Amino acid sequence: xxxxxxxxxxxxxxxxxxxxxxxxxxxxxxxxxxxxxxxxxxxxxxxxxxxxxxxxxxxxxxxxxxxxxxxxxxxxxxxxxxxxxxxxxxxxxxxxxxxxxxxxxxxxxxxxxxxxxxxxxxxxxxxxxxxxxxxxxxxxxxxxxxxxxxxxxxxxxxxxxxxxxxxxxxxxxxxxxxxxxxxxxxxxxxxxxxxxxxxxxxxxxxxxxxxxxxxxxxxxxxxxxxxxxxxxxxxxxxxxxxxxxxxxxxxxxxxxxxxxxxxxxxxxxxxxxxxxxxxxxxxxxxxxxxxxxxxxxxxxxxxxxxxxxxxx
Numbered sequence: 001x002x003x004x005x006x007x008x009x010x011x012x013x014x015x016x017x018x019x020x021x022x023x024x025x026x027x028x029x030x031x032x033x034x035x036x037x038x039x040x041x042x043x044x045x046x047x048x049x050x051x052x053x054x055x056x057x058x059x060x061x062x063x064x065x066x067x068x069x070x071x072x073x074x075x076x077x078x079x080x081x082x083x084x085x086x087x088x089x090x091x092x093x094x095x096x097x098x099x100x101x102x103x104x105x106x107x108x109x110x111x112x113x114x115x116x117x118x119x120x121x122x123x124x125x126x127x128x129x130x131x132x133x134x135x136x137x138x139x140x141x142x143x144x145x146x147x148x149x150x151x152x153x154x155x156x157x158x159x160x161x162x163x164x165x166x167x168x169x170x171x172x173x174x175x176x177x178x179x180x181x182x183x184x185x186x187x188x189x190x191x192x193x194x195x196x197x198x199x200x201x202x203x204x205x206x207x208x209x210x211x212x213x214x215x216x217x218x219x220x221x222x223x224x225x226x227x228x229x230x231x232x233x234x235x236x237x238x239x240x241x242x243x244x245x246x247x248x249x250x251x252x253x254x255x256x257x258x259x260x261x262x263x264x265x266x267x268x269x270x271x272x273x274x275x276x277x278x279x280x281x282x283x284x285x286x287x288x289x290x291x292x293x294x295x296x297x298x299x300x301x302x303x304x305x306x307x308x309x310x311x312x
Contacts, residue, residue, distance in 0.1 A: 234273050
């Protein structure tokens, strides 16, 4: 019986070597993926495995790795208000609830929970900042030399939009303008030659709008980044080097702000306004005061009106 069993086993192995099992193609929507056998390290499947990708998922993996090495999986972790109100993907923690570190790590890796990641960081590192220091140390230990470059880009991007002081603030504590500046910083960190901002100041109060515009101007002046700003606020467009007015999918006007905004009636026909200064000058012209329409800034407008009144 034993001999017969061995013969059958050998026959099966021979058949397998001649007619190997067909491995169905793995389907994934991911741009990059790799599947490895944990014991042997053998790569079972890969797709663009060596392509450099954004580090969001890598950050979560490193978070778990550091937490496992530095913490105790059986520790009880009380969820802070900052963790509970962290925005983005979440495992929907509530302030004050208590879970084990192990459960939170499942939330980090399976749900990609930002709230769980903050709770883990605060527990293991004492604070988010302290945990980031542990992550950077681990990254260097693993030979991730690019971590220094990433750190430099992040620091430079935050400085470019004047948000360095808010580096460790929870997102829900930031104003609308500050959130927009953080979003712009995320783009700057990729060091692009051009940034397209589509209604970047929409739904912001005047202070938030000015914060974003100041950051945009700073990028253009100091970093040399070309900024294409899509906006319906003419007061924002007046500070551009070039203004393009689109109407029903075609270019209606194209030129410098002074060339474009002196075309008051064509702009109004298209349902657009003009900068407040131009609107005032246009009203004065219609009342008989010979003032120029190309005085766009408040100072230029005041000087133009003053000069005309002095003559009269």
